[in-house]
Amino acid sequence: MLARRGAAALARRGPRARRLSNFHPLAQHVDRPDNKVETPFDFTPENHIRAEHILGKYPANYRASGIIPLLDLAQRQHGGWLPVAAMDKVAALVGVAPMRVYEVATFYTMFNREPVGKYFIQLCGTTPCMVCGSEAIKKAIEDHLGIQEGETTKDGLFTLREVECLGACANAPMVQMNDDYYECLTPKSVVELLEACKRGEKHEMGRWGSLPMNGQVSCEGPRGKTSLGNGPPAPYAMREDLKGEVDPASVKAHMGY
CATH class of the missing domain: 3.40.30.10 (Glutaredoxin)
Structure with missing residues (x-):
């Protein structure tokens, strides 16, 4: 029913909207032999334990808060992508309608709804x-x-x-x-x-x-560490050439400290 409604809406919006609907693989679900509602999916015994640990972090009436970490767990188990059956499994675990999980999986680009490479x-x-x-x-x-x-x-x-x-x-x-x-x-x-x-x-x-990949460390520039080589100055120390130009008390008052 949702697919028919979506197709009708695209038809009303014209050819440009239909092109945009195919811009990203998250745009719509297309049945594949390995990605149907009927395709079986379940967490492994180890991941069932992890799932219960995740859900244990939330009050019983906020189990839906575990949707994102559970989807991530399912995606990692399934080779980097989420079949619709995995989303249905997450919905059953947290006690919400499957559509609530689909909404999350299609909103965040961290979730892939089509197979990806190793x-x-x-x-x-x-x-x-x-x-x-x-x-x-x-x-x-x-x-x-x-x-x-x-x-x-x-x-x-x-x-x-x-x-x-x-x-x-x-x-x-x-x-x-x-x-x-x-x-x-x-x-x-x-x-x-x-x-x-x-x-x-x-x-x-x-x-x-x-x-x-160029040999540098973290965010150091191409010349390496060029400042604070000997550590910061002593606490509250002020350069002699700045004394008289800055009144720390007035700065604090201005900032509301």
Whole structure:
């Protein structure tokens, strides 16, 4: 019924709306042999324990608060994507109508409703990454893997999708591959990363969970650490050349401290 209503609405809105409906794989559900309401899905015994632990964090009348972490658990179990049967299972666990879960799964781009590759590459194309060369990174990935944005390689290893800001602007351009960030990329280093994945080699992550691919540490600039090399000055110390120009008491009063 929902599918018929959606089709009728698109027909009324004209051809442009129908084109937009296919812009992203989250736009609508299409039955596949491995993705139907009747397709069985259940959590593994280990994940059932995890699911109960997740739900135990919320009061009994707020079990719906566990929808997002339970969807994430189901997606990880199912190879990186959510079949409709998995969403129905989550709905049953938290005690809500399936539509409430569909709404969450189709709103957040962290959830995939179509199969993705073993290595799911999310390429940031927002302004800081763009001006630092994300288009060249995208071309290098597409040329090396023989796919276009939004496609998966025939061997099922890689899926490429361009996304909005992933919050690593200081180390642009970057990609998120599965759970890890790879930053400060060049066309050469991203191809080396892809080849390492093909060989089954995993790059070690840095102390903060991401890996600048140019050898730098975290967000340090190309010259390394250039300030506070000897630690901060003593508490409340003020430079002699600033004394008399700043009245800390007036600043505090102005700020309402």
